[in-house]
Amino acid sequence: MQKKPIIAVLRGGSANEREISLRSGAAVVEGLQQAGYEVLDWPVDGLTDVIALVQQAPRPLLVFNVLHGRGGEDGQLQALLEVLKVPYTGSGLLASALSMDKVVTKRIWQAMGLPTADYYQVTQASLATFDVDAVRYPVMVKPAREGSSIGMFKVDSADNMQSALTQALTFDDHVLVESWIDGAEYTVAILGDQALPMIRLKTPNVFYDYEAKYQANTTEYLCPCGLSAEAEEAIQALALEAFHALGAKTWGRIDVMIDQQGQPWLLELNTVPGMTDHSLVPMAAKQAGLSFDQLVDRLVQLSI
Ligand SMILES: Nc1ncnc2c1ncn2[C@@H]1O[C@H](COP(=O)(O)OP(=O)(O)O)[C@@H](O)[C@H]1O
């Protein structure tokens, strides 16, 4: 009998999204086992753990990276694995680093003429001189390098701006003040060179916040997403363009909104999206006819 390839699943990490990553990783471990791989489960607290694990026997054929957020999704892990010469799933270090930072992401998209809402950048240093009265409200204030809607605030007037900025700046040293988009929200999962069926997200909350993502039972996920085939194909093509603009590969998830006038606005690219059995990429894959086990198998095949 042929020996099963060994895949190591990296999960946990030290970012705010640690708990989600532990759950995503547990699902991936199970999926890979079902798909016939020999799996090393690697729950880690940080990158130093990774160095030790990689040097132990048996050495995996591939690291399946399910670390969300800073440390795992932002190029640091990718750089480390390059140095250690261990192949890994997902985007390389440059695309990971670019995509982690929502300001840099938007600069690239804007430079390429891709639609993303206007924004200001505010740093710890510019906070004192930032003119809150020059802003057209409402806006979304968000840390540049967070995820899971952590540290984000909708701000309706100049009165609440300083406080929102100060709070967002506790999560990162630079934040975005982004024009508020009034419209419907969608996400586009990307697998290989293909966009999967889109998902429409509906929440009674002000926006798709942490509670709506992980706790509420009032969030609705529509897949098929309700757009005409033509409209969906146009957004899928836009998402693929946005994905490639950042140099991303293998997989990812583009968040996008469509305003009342039908204009799409790109929000962000996630290069290590959630992978619990309730997550969005598995949901889109299912609509495309791929089970969770088949999805993780595809990700391995695309990466080796
Ligand atoms: N400019 C905006 N206008 C309206 N809602 C927004 C805007 N930016 C983000 N949101 C809402 O906040 C959520 C999280 O924002 P996103 O940029 O995707 O960051 P995260 O990395 O936390 O997912 C989105 O899913 C959307 O519901």
Ligand SMILES: [Mg+2]
């Ligand atoms: Mg998002």
